[in-house]
Amino acid sequence: RAVPEHMLSTGELLTANQGAAEVLRGGGLVAFPTETVYGLGADAENPAAVARIFAVKGRPADHPLIVHIATPDQILHWAREIPTMAWHLARRYWPGPLTLILRRASCVPDIVTGGQDTVGLRVPDHPLALALLKVFGGGIAAPSANRFGRVSPTTAAHVREELGDAMDLILDGGPCHVGIESTILDLSGHQPRLLRPGAITLAEIEAVLKQPIAQPGNEAPRVPGMLRSHYAPKTPVCLIPPAYLEAEVRWHLGQGQRVAVLSRIALLLPDACLWKGMPDYPAGWARELYARLRALDVQCFDYILIEAPPIGADWQAVRDRLERAASAHPISSPRSSRGISAP
Numbered sequence: 633r634a635v636p637e638h639m640l641s642t643g644e645l646l647t648a649n650q651g652a653a654e655v656l657r658g659g660g661l662v663a664f665p666t667e668t669v670y671g672l673g674a675d676a677e678n679p680a681a682v683a684r685i686f687a688v689k690g691r692p693a694d695h696p697l698i699v700h701i702a703t704p705d706q707i708l709h710w711a712r713e714i715p716t717m718a719w720h721l722a723r724r725y726w727p728g729p730l731t732l733i734l735r736r737a738s739c740v741p742d743i744v745t746g747g748q749d750t751v752g753l754r755v756p757d758h759p760l761a762l763a764l765l766k767v768f769g770g771g772i773a774a775p776s777a778n779r780f781g782r783v784s785p786t787t788a789a790h791v792r793e794e795l796g797d798a799m800d801l802i803l804d805g806g807p808c809h810v811g812i813e814s815t816i817l818d819l820s821g822h823q824p825r826l827l828r829p830g831a832i833t834l835a836e837i838e839a840v841l842k843q844p845i846a847q848p849g850n851e852a853p854r855v856p857g858m859l860r861s862h863y864a865p866k867t868p869v870c871l872i873p874p875a876y877l878e879a880e881v882r883w884h885l886g887q888g889q890r891v892a893v894l895s896r897i898a899l900l901l902p903d904a905c906l907w908k909g910m911p912d913y914p915a916g917w918a919r920e921l922y923a924r925l926r927a928l929d930v931q932c933f934d935y936i937l938i939e940a941p942p943i944g945a946d947w948q949a950v951r952d953r954l955e956r957a958a959s960a961h962p963i964s965s966p967r968s969s970r971g972i973s974a975p
């Protein structure tokens with residue numbers, strides 16, 4: 633296409649989406665932008681089409697998909713025994729980066745839910761996604777448009793690089809403005825539970841519901857986003873407290889290794905490392921993180937060293953993604969054994 637979809641007017645968007653909706657109706661796969669990350673979508677009520685998503689991603693069959701819907705009232709089609717809390721949250725945060733896990737209605741195919749009795753639902757906050765959902769009319773089952781375990785895509789180019797011809801269509805909505813996956817809240821049990829932190833924080837949800845929310849526990853992973861190693865580039869990632877960063881970089885350079893550094897301030901880093909400055913607020917990190925990791929990953933560094941983010945509650949989602957990225961390649965020798973101590 634000559635003009636990316638994000639440069640079109642609303643009317644033109646609807647027209648452009650007719651083609652995409654046709655692809656979905658024919659059982660095809662459409663990659664589309666959301667405010668969080670790009671999704672790899674199929675008609676949620678077509679099990680054969682949804683099966684193609686799992687094949688393309690290399691995703692294990694027991695890991696359920698989120699169903700994207702156009703409006704909050706469509707909850708009624710996809711879920712049953714809907715608690716009042718769900719309506720409060722949907723009214724407050726949809727369209728937006730919040731996924732609600734609810735008891736599923738009988739129309740939801742097993743393949744979408746990984747055989748569970750619940751379904752994840754969300755209304756994405758992106759004009760192109762909303763236009764597509766409106767024209768299509770049904771629900772779109774979509775995981776992030778990356779291979780299983782890898783970094784989620786935040787531009788159409790990322791999707792093309794990673795999944796190439798495996799999709800029938802990629803809609804280009806420009807860079808995602810949130811940049812990390814939605815907050816997932818499980819409302820299917822007796823107590824609401826946070827399954828995945830995201831841009832909408834625990835504190836914000838607690839303020840709306842006026843009750844405490846259970847935090848992610850150590851129970852067996854029920855969601856792939858909860859696997860310890862996830863969202864990971866191929867290059868080993870290490871999280872380094874700011875006070876150790878400079879010494880750590882020097883140690884790696886001393887070993888003859890090539891390192892890239894992501895941190896808020898450059899400190900006194902040697903010129904021999906590649907430094908990329910990061911914003912000093914969590915939403916800025918979230919927006920830039922995956923694109924930064926992808927760009928560095930193709931440059932074949934020995935390590936990507938990342939400043940460990942602050943402990944505060946507003947950093948929870950960014951910290952979660954960074955810790956998962958770092959746990960894919962555990963570092964064998966602790967810093968202390970390499971003679972590095974805090975300055």
Ligand code: TXA
Nearest residue numbers: 668671696697698750751752775776813814855856857
């Ligand atoms: O921001 C997002 O959520 C993006 C965009 C495309 O909407 N989607 C996304 O999908 O991150 P995915 O498949 O990469 O991650 C969805 C997460 C998985 O951890 C999945 O297990 C969980 O949602 N999930 C979906 N349905 C569930 C259910 N019924 N019970 C528990 N977890 C569920």
Ligand code: MG
Nearest residue numbers: 775776784857
């Ligand atoms: Mg994913």
